[in-house]
Amino acid sequence: MQPKQFVDMPGAPVLGKNKRPVSIDVKDVTIAFPSRGKGVFTAVKNIDLSISKGEIVSIIGHSGCGKSTLMNAVSGMVKPTSGEVIVNGKRVTGPGPDRGIVFQNYSLLPWLTVYQNVYQAVDAVMPAKTAAEKRELVERNLTMVNLYQHRDKLPSQLSGGMKQRTAIARAFAINPSVLLLDEPFGALDALTKGSMHIELLKLWNLDHREKTIIMVTHDIEEAIFLSDRVVVMNDGPAATIREIVDIPLARPRNKKAIIHLPAYMAVHDRLLSLLTQSFSIEDEGVEYQE
């Protein structure tokens, strides 16, 4: 499927490199937190990142480098110390229904059931829908993540993976134009993780590939399979973007087939070496003594 082309004309949206309108524009963003007795701690510094409508971009980097902080600046939950984030042409000043978020810690309301957690979000974001429409939306999304039969359970009665799937169903149900996924599949077993990848891409395809998705992950294979570009962060403090790696693999992608492609191996190698450079120990030729 080819992306829609937009013409250059007065009032036309700002276009990204791939001729699609810019969906998310992170402009020279620095985020510092007050640090007790030590002034401030700068988590990320001078981040510039422009993401087009319909792009899937992953952010990877070592633990604590500022991936979630950057994501939270896009979600509106963290305010940049300097710089700004523009989403769909508007400066971000707080969270909004145009951005659906799935956190690594689920963020479910513990006193509501699985069904109610999803329904509550749909109800808040889509008040104009009838109760029947809202129920249909909730049921469809719970079925998608295979939780319909567990709909009456409370979060405390769920496994980590089930909680995460509830959070995913909730984010999908409100159908935001921007989906922010912070290690969304980290707690899932390999099989469930694989089927959630497919569901995510199905949803993106059904929406004519117009939903913009940013995903934080530690998983290189997941990042390559899902993304158009992978942003590799430097280690903090004051982390910057180390490199943005394009994933030159045509869609739809077949997980089993792509791993044999030279392009896949090249980006995999590149990402692995970017992530391991600062840690690598040269152990070739070292003689071990017993």
Ligand SMILES: Nc1ncnc2c1ncn2[C@@H]1O[C@H](COP(=O)(O)OP(=O)(O)OP(=O)(O)O)[C@@H](O)[C@H]1O
């Ligand atoms: N509210 C806060 N107050 C103070 N420091 C913070 C705050 N939020 C994040 N930090 C610090 O900013 C840095 C980046 O944290 P962040 O959670 O963004 O990292 P991350 O790359 O997402 O890590 P991980 O991969 O382990 O989830 C860390 O040193 C963290 O301690």
